[in-house]
Amino acid sequence: MLRVMSRRGDDRVTWDEQKVLAGDPEALAAVREAERIFAQERARGATAFRVEPGKPAQRIDQFDATAEQIIMFRALSVDELDLRNSNDSGLGDHRHRDGSYCLADHSAIFAGLVAGRAASF
Template structure:
């Protein structure tokens, strides 16, 4: 299972997809990963930073959506003031 987490004032919004179902062409799984990629691109355009999280490994910053990632966390741009 893959998961996209978008941090916000409410905590985080989550979208999940099943990579195995994507490989079999399941329409719901394909739609979920397309929506995750759309959100990823939208948030990156706003200045968010993305990280790939894999249990037991260091967090890795990414610039492109990876549907095979176990978990992607998007952190919005922090505005000081």
């Protein structure tokens, strides 16, 4: 699974590794789409982490279709957030500039990745 944390929230692309190995056209198309998104987000400055239960998150620079979960983050500018609708810290539940409401504390998610606690997300 590829998860991209963005101003829209948490976007996901999923695929079944067994179906990919069997050559299933839909699974292969999902992997190609995930690869495209991964490259696009890396070009925009996103950082990617391979996340596996019970292991510390591992920063990656190349897409890995065998990863159980890849989580990507890009630094959000102040212009992308409407902090008037957030809690005192400007984190946690907040409304994004496009009007979408986000319950994620992006910094806490990132800190969890660094500490290897992202498997529960």
